[in-house]
Structure formats: structure tokens, C-alpha cells
Amino acid sequence: MDKKKHKISQFLAHFRGWIQAVATILTNIHLPNFFKGEIYRGDAKTVCVPGLNCYSCPAATGACPIGAFQAVIGSSKFKFSYYITGFFILIGVLLGRFVCGFLCPFGWFQELLHKIPFKKFSTKKLKSLRYIKYGVLLIFVILLPLLVTNSLGMGNPFFCKYLCPQGVLEGAIPLSIANASIRAALGKLFTWKFGILITFVILSLMFYRPFCKWICPLGAIYALCNKVSFLQMKVDEDKCVSCGKCERACKMDVDVTKHPNHTECIRCGMCIKECPTEAIHYQYGFGTDKTNLKENKGE
Amino acid sequence: MKQINRAAAQITLLAAAILMIGYGAMRGEAATVLSKAIKLCMECVGIG
Numbered sequence: 001m002d003k004k005k006h007k008i009s010q011f012l013a014h015f016r017g018w019i020q021a022v023a024t025i026l027t028n029i030h031l032p033n034f035f036k037g038e039i040y041r042g043d044a045k046t047v048c049v050p051g052l053n054c055y056s057c058p059a060a061t062g063a064c065p066i067g068a069f070q071a072v073i074g075s076s077k078f079k080f081s082y083y084i085t086g087f088f089i090l091i092g093v094l095l096g097r098f099v100c101g102f103l104c105p106f107g108w109f110q111e112l113l114h115k116i117p118f119k120k121f122s123t124k125k126l127k128s129l130r131y132i133k134y135g136v137l138l139i140f141v142i143l144l145p146l147l148v149t150n151s152l153g154m155g156n157p158f159f160c161k162y163l164c165p166q167g168v169l170e171g172a173i174p175l176s177i178a179n180a181s182i183r184a185a186l187g188k189l190f191t192w193k194f195g196i197l198i199t200f201v202i203l204s205l206m207f208y209r210p211f212c213k214w215i216c217p218l219g220a221i222y223a224l225c226n227k228v229s230f231l232q233m234k235v236d237e238d239k240c241v242s243c244g245k246c247e248r249a250c251k252m253d254v255d256v257t258k259h260p261n262h263t264e265c266i267r268c269g270m271c272i273k274e275c276p277t278e279a280i281h282y283q284y285g286f287g288t289d290k291t292n293l294k295e296n297k298g299e
Numbered sequence: 300m301k302q303i304n305r306a307a308a309q310i311t312l313l314a315a316a317i318l319m320i321g322y323g324a325m326r327g328e329a330a331t332v333l334s335k336a337i338k339l340c341m342e343c344v345g346i347g
Binding site for chain 1: 305306308309310313315316317318319320321322323324326327328329330332333335336339340342343345346347
């Protein structure tokens with residue numbers, strides 16, 4: 001059983017890049033729409049995708065959960081979204097930040113950029129910036145769309161409008177290339193958002209996943225679910241030799257042996273790959289197993 | 300977090316999530332999501 005767990009963990013950790021590629025394609029399955037310059041308009045867009053993926057991407061399969069949340073609370077009919085909040089809790093409990101590490105197209109995009117040879121910097125001394133994303137969630141996703149409304153009681157999706165670089169990357173750029181009328185309509189707001197995208201492209205060359213670490217409100221929601229998620233990281237104390245290789249390998253700046261289910265852990269499995277004694281593995285299910293695990297002894 | 304506490308939290312949250320999704324869909328939120336998602340989001344692409 002233990003061997004099987006390790007095999008599955010090793011498989012996921014080693015083939016993560018391929019899983020990210022497949023997840024990105026499944027999240028954007030209507031590829032011919034890139035050439036048509038229009039978006040998919042089918043019923044599947046009633047359902048949200050787990051990662052940050054703009055619904056104005058021509059190929060988008062489903063709705064963006066952050067965009068959908070703002071659309072509901074910013075509408076004149078509703079002031080709270082049970083539908084999307086339930087979705088956040090469901091995905092958070094089933095997978096936690098595994099979504100960030102394996103299923104999010106924008107996370108994968110930043111990782112690919114980080115592979116480009118460039119001077120790399122550690123974010124260990126920038127840990128306090130992690131808390132910005134909770135502020136973004138509270139202010140730009142919840143409070144502003146809810147409270148700043150027009151005469152009809154409708155609010156703007158402030159995060160999508162002013163901060164999200166994914167709308168420009170997946171929506172504005174491909175649509176404006178294929179569609180002349182959209183190209184003609186782009187103005188100052190596009191320039192601002194394009195600037196944000198370029199900023200994060202440059203930051204991603206230097207830092208590992210800067211948007212995920214510091215800004216992403218979806219990552220903030222899943223981070224809050226990491227400790228109660230079915231998917232947990234486990235460190236077997238009997239096998240751990242305290243060599244510190246896992247901590248050095250972690251690009252999310254998590255001390256894996258002390259806090260295996262830290263809010264910043266995106267379950268990328270770099271610690272699993274690096275561990276010389278196979279002491280770290282994924283575990284899925286209720287509670288934990290009975291082996292000598294760090295998590296069972298309290299953090 | 301202890302095993303029993305985590306399991307209790309997981310069951311509670313899972314049940315709450317399913318109920319919330321069902322209730323939200325019933326009161327018309329899913330239709331609002333669909334109507335937004337099938338139109339070009341002007342704010343997302345930077346038109347305004």
C-alpha cells in the first residue's frame with residue numbers, strides 16, 4: 001500500500017507538466033474559435049472551471065469562477081452567490097491548491113516563462129507579499145463589485161476589469177488578432193491591463209509564479225481550504241532524515257517537514273521528487289492514515 | 300489538525316457546498332453565470 005502511494009506520488013510529481021498541458025487544453029477545448037475570432041456560447045458555460053481561465057477566451061470550455069462570482073454579486077438580482085461559493089468550497093475541499101499546481105492555465109503559463117533562461121531571484125524574503133492576495137479577494141472580488149453600483153444596482157467586476165492579466169492574454173490578444181471590430185474598440189483600459197500582463201511576464205522570468213503567490217484571489221480561496229482538503233501532503237517521520245532538501249526544492253517557500261499542508265503549498269511535488277528517502281507523498285481521503293506522520297502529531 | 304476534526308470538517312464543508320450549489324442554481328444564479336459567460340466580457344478584454 002505504502003509503495004503504491006509512493007508510485008502514484010512520484011508519477012504525479014514527474015508528469016506534472018504534461019498534466020498541466022492536458023488541463024489547459026481541456027479548459028480551452030474550442031480551439032477553432034481562435035481562428036474565428038469569437039467565443040464559445042454553449043450551455044457548458046453554466047459550469048465553472050477550477051482554475052483562473054477567462055470566459056472571454058475564444059476556446060474557453062466553461063466559466064471563470066472569479067469572473068462568475070463577481071457577475072452574480074454585481075447583478076441587480078443577487079447580493080451573494082451560493083452557487084459559486086459552493087463551487088469554491090467543493091473544489092477547495094476536494095483538491096485545495098492542487099488546482100494551482102496542476103490545473104490552472106495561468107499558473108502553467110508562469111511556470112513556462114520561469115523556465116526561460118534569465119536571472120532568477122528567491123522570494124523567501126518577500127513572504128509578507130503573500131497576504132496581498134487576501135486583500136485582492138476581499139476588496140476587488142467581493143466588496144467593490146458589491147458596494148460600488150450604478151443606478152440599476154449593478155456593480156463592475158473590478159478584479160477582471162482592473163487587475164486580471166488573464167483576460168488580456170486569453171481574451172483581448174487572440175480576439176483582437178482575429179476580429180477587426182474588437183481590435184478597433186481597444187483603448188486605455190486595454191493598455192493598462194496589457195501593462196499588468198507584461199509586468200507579470202517579466203516578473204515570472206525572475207520569480208517563480210509571482211501572480212499565484214501575491215495576487216491571485218482564486219489561489220487565496222483554495223489556500224484557505226488546504227488544511228481541510230482531501231488531498232494532503234504527508235511526511236513520514238520514520239523515513240525523514242532532516243536533510244532539508246525538500247525545503248530547498250520548494251519554490252513556494254514552504255518548510256515542508258514542519259508545515260506539509262501550508263496555505264502556500266500548491267502540491268507541485270518538487271519536494272517528493274527531491275526527497276532521498278521517499279518520506280513525502282500525497283494522500284487522498286478522509287483524515288489521515290495511521291503511519292508515523294508529521295501531520296498526525298500536530299503542526 | 301486531528302484526524303477526527305479534519306474528517307468532520309470535510310464532511311460538513313462538502314455537504315454545505317453541495318447544498319449551496321443546488322440552492323444557488325435553483326434561485327437562478329446559474330442562469331446569470333451563463334448569460335455573462337456566453338457574451339464577450341468587455342471588462343475582461345479591456346474595452347470597458
